[in-house]
Amino acid sequence: MPLAYGLAAVVGLVLCLTWGALQVQVTLAGFLNGESLWSKAQKQSVIDLYAYARSGDTERLDSFRRNYDVVRTDRWARDAIASGHYDRHAVGAAFKRAGVIPAAIPGMVFILDHFAHAPYMGQAVADWRSVDGAIEELDAIAGELRQAYAHGTPSAEEIARQSARIDALNDYIEPRSDEFSLDIALGAAWLGRVLFASVLLMAMLASLLWIRMARRILAGIRGTEERYRQLFDSAADAIVMVDEALGRILGVNRTTCAWTGRDPDELLGKDFLDLFVEGSMRSSGSSTIGLLRSENGVARTVETHSSLTTWGARPVRQAMMRDISDRVSMEQERRIAAEAMASVAEGLIIADADRRVTTVNAAHTRITGYTLQYLQHHRFDELRRMPDGSALPPSIWELVAEGGNWVGEVQSWRSDGSSYPELLSISAIRNSEGRVQHYVAVVTDITRSKADRQRLEYMVAHDPLTGLANRSEFQRHCAQAIEAAGRMNGAAAVLFVDLDAFKAVNDSYSHAIGDRLLVKVAQRIRRELGENDVASRIGGDEFTVLLGGLRTREQAAQFASRLLLSLSEPMLIGDYEIVMSASIGISGYPLDGSDPVVLIANADAAMYAAKTQERNTFRFYTPLMHADARMRLMLGADLRQALMRDEFHLVFQPSVELRSGRIVAVEALLRWRHPERGELMPDEFIPLAESLGLIRRVDAWTMRAVCAQIRQWDQAKLPPVRVALNASAATFGHPGFIDGVKQALQSSQISPNRLLFEITESAILRLGEATEQTMHALHALGIGIAIDDFGTGYSSLAYLKLSGIDFLKIDRSFVTDLPDSANDVAIVEAMLAIAKSLGMCTIAEGIETAEQHEFMLRAGCNEGQGYYYARGLPPSEIERMLSPNPRHESSRLRLVPPK
Template structure:
């Protein structure tokens, strides 16, 4: 019966759809008929009106009026239907006048009322409405012509104008009329296609519904067997029906087949026990059942098709199939339960093996369990903590108990982390970083607390060490400048209250730079550490020593009653620092210059005391060295002099106060002058001749050294050009270049400009730069060296062997010469060490195809040794001191000088 009802419903539906198709077709026929009549009426109205304009015939006017009334009636009917305000009688009259089929009238009204937005219908209506104004204008033209003809004949010119306007209106309406017709036809075609597919769809829908109902009925006919099979096969557990008599499998579901890797047919007839492993299942005793039978439940291992085993729980029950008694075995996979148990074991082992201590306590904070790290750190076992709360053995760093805010923050859903003091079992304490969190039930109530802690004794020690490093010099361990000033401020405040004296002692090592240059910076650093030890050894309780610069130390003397008490400290320091200091294999003898400024006479704040003690130290260094001086206001004048020197140095370049002197370099084998070294002098208008040692450091600190270097370079090029004009034998000119100018981006361009401006052969110029300066330049050295090599300018490594040696720079193509420092020349041939060093440098220069220049040659023995050792050139007081240009020219014109037979003792201070 349901299928019969469905078939009847499908037939009724198709019949209803067919009736609807017929009604739509009638409506479309009405639209097409109306469109045809309207188009003809529009075209005829234009023809009649144009004829009337020519002839004035009443018949033409009457024909126009009929067509015009038809057009106006259609327009009124269209707009009335769209608005919904009309009388049925008026609308019937319009349809009758338009010769519309009565059967199509209701359908046309319905479509014009509700489906004006349908495809093509909207376009056709828009085309129709676009002609309304033109048709209305045709009516007005007819009225005007009628009145004109009634008044008399219409002139040909007026008739021509009217006809032109009618034709213009017709040209406007004609394409819209055609568009109206075309869109109406397209709409009819589209509707026909839609109707066809609607009928087809209705048929397919009816057929589908019938087939669906038929399938439902067939499925329901299958009855309880299908429902049973569906439940049987879709069960998540494996279900196996077993004959109790034979133990053979009678049936099995899909899950059993999937787990065993056999099809359902393959399982039927097999022995049920063959599906399981013979070894007992390895599960923990905390599982609900042990790995053996308990009643009708057993924990076993099911064998898979790939040889893998699956831990399962088997439950059996008795059932009857007809006359056969069977056992229904439900096999449940417990892999997840076993895995969770194994994870619990792993978690327990992990808890016991982590380095941090862990405490698990109940809701009352009483200890439940602890891990091995807790026992190792604190000495408390879980038995020793029974009945105790874990916070009973902990307090804040200030020995106060943990505040209630800790537990409130945890109860509000957060956790707490902070530093506490923890007590060991032996009564000792240690700092601890403690983190407490809570484990809650589903209702949000706290079940347990978990506390994780770490012994931070080492961390605290590291923190104190870092704090010490922040306030102390890492090399010497003395207070750094900031810490020294802070301690000085505290001492001044205490002295102000007690009306006592405080002194700042400023210590500067004499000639410490020579140690760095001669032995290496590593030796210099170790020397500074030993100096700090000696300074600390001379301090009284409460005194503070600091290092505020490279070789500058300060001492805050607080255990003195008067200003003169600082003199005793200074004297002890001078004596201690003057004693030889052993550093590695060297024994170094130093001296120091000390300045003293006291509170309140010489300053009322740390900055003033340090500055004034520095001024006093500078006075001691300038006057005597290895001495101390108390600060006096006159020393400010010396400071002002240094400032004045800085100001005058800025003007020296602008006023052309610099000049060059030249020290010859001789070929040792022939005694011929082959080169000169350009040395800078400052001819001060008031102070006279100022040596470079007096102003070069100031120039470096003021950033003027690059401008001075550039001046020296251009001046040397100018002298080379001048000597060439005077036909002096061509010699090489060496120019010292500072690291600041050598590494400047504009150095190569400035050098190229100087050579071009003075037309100097680049091979006539030799640039001297110290080994230590090259090492400070870094990667930029390589680019500069290659640029110099391209230009043809050679580079000499000055003071070779006295700095941090980096033989890699000797491979750069611009390096052509090594200058052996005077510190090695002085000891030859008496010192075996100096002899070995000089011979090694000469051998290395020959191997690298570099020529060597020995500087500082002062006696005949040195000359003879260097000549025998193969040194090419020499420079020193044995041959000539730095010469003014006239003296140099006389020496060059005389053919150079041979080495003197005997050297005068104690030459004057070195000028270059």
């Protein structure tokens, strides 16, 4: 626009100068015209006067007067202008009468008024003034001639004289008139040159000024363009100029190239929409949000703002794209945070620096029942107290203000007025200056968890079956009682209670009945407790009782007597009436120890002594009892070592066919060669192995040893005999028992029918359904199964119907009094009849006399086993007995000859 204005000014100036030049030219033309008329009038007046002088023709005189008036009018106008005080209108009228061009009159007046002394103009005016007298004299001559002709015709001499005067004046006027014309012409030419030079100079000066201004403006425009380009390229946003009609890209900045990974040349002419992932564009108010493509495959979320402008006549749309990936991510995080706050199970409170509530989530409203509208007028700590009922202490806010996080249990209230325990966590949000701006509180209703914790604490400290204290809780109470007794110089006693024959109840009635029995026992123990007494179940059928506030430990005898009497009363459990007894050991503080563990161990030793000596009684601890308990502990440790040191060995007791007296089978019996105590029998260490969880390892060793011995006898070409071995209930019911048997048979490569597993009827009852599954599996392998100690348990005869049972062993308790006891005779005959009807082979245990042998043979028993035939023998003795050519050596065997 400045250039346009400057150009218009230059053109206007040139036009003004041109118009001025034209006006001057018109003025000059008027001068020339006036000069021409003045000179013509002057010359014509001389001619007319000369002709009038010669002829006296009045027309000539009139023509002289007209021309003289022209000259005189011009002279008057000239002199009026030169005076400086003139009537512009009168002067103009004078020049007009003189025949000057009307358009040139103002210019002539201006030049005569202001440039009368200009070059050539001053000389012309001087020449003009120089003939004024001659012109006046011509007027005088005309008057004289008119008077002369008025009186007749003048004389020739007069006419000649007057003509001579006219000629003289003409000679004076003519050169000056010519000089005036020449000066006017030269002045016009000079003024034309001056005007041309002025116009040219002014035009050049104006052009130079315009060019200079144009250069400055263009430099400014270039600077503005460079700044715009710098701003355009350095903009943090991507800017794309797009042809509105075609949608093609006309220009891009560096940010666009960086975001798309393309050069500007690649982007120019490309469709603008191709920059975005297809289908990602969506409108968002006045802007558009989409995913901008990149050559590296990374798409960024951009927000595009468009504005329409024009480049010349082309409509162009400027698209400014701003990377809003962070904003979208933050919005997503805020949305997730808001959703998390709304969906989190814990209550959330946001409060200002004065702890006044500003925001709560739905969980808080659900927990407390208070709405946000109500809470906004309250501080969130107003509705909370410490568990003891006091207000939240200032130390909490001091801790949080220092940057800490306070977590603790408080008592909170609901909108219905009820209170509940709450876990409160308080933290602070600070501004840039580190001052607390908001508090964030997380609240959790711990009513259920606290109850669960209390229940868990109760369960941790109590036996889940009986509700009595467990071992750790009992030890804690025992320590407190010892401390109290020490302060009061009193005593405390620990009673170790163990039920007599409880295992038989479990084996006979089931574990469920056994558990109910333990509950009944616990109730009777609890019934006998005093204010300072505590009872616990420390495992199985073992109970402990703490008696506090005693003077001596002997006072515990009264409690033990009452407890034994209470426990001996019949207990009705379901359809069963069970009578139990217990053995009790008593140890006391300070006589028997000052530590809970020591007192319990000593009471245990006393209980063991009571159970061993008498049962259904109690014993006070003596140091000698502990020696026996220590011996049992040492034996347990030695038992673990025995498996690793291979201290076990087998002996075999023959089983004789009663009719032929032939050895048809042997029973493998386990022995332990203890390095210090000598050879131990099974009843001395098998119960210990069961209690220590070693029985399965012992049974596995026995089975491997039996299989190896059978293979050794087969390699020695001995007659094949059946080998029986005992299996405990823990081994027989274990899921890996059958696989272990298969592995032993495979490794030893013996026939399965060479093995016979003996299992007691009490073990069958304990295993339940697992017994039948295991029997089926053994039967499928070809291994025989025998029921051992038949008739000694509490079960019915129903399990005899189980498939897979091949042998029935009659317990020695029924054989010992044969044939004198009529009852035993009847029982044995009944057993043999049942076995025969079920197709079972019968084996009588404990035959020690010839009478017993004869009775069992007559009664139809198949096999016999006992000291009458042989005791447990080493493998070499069995090998000698089974050898086809036995050596005749002294032997303790008394084999019955066949009949």
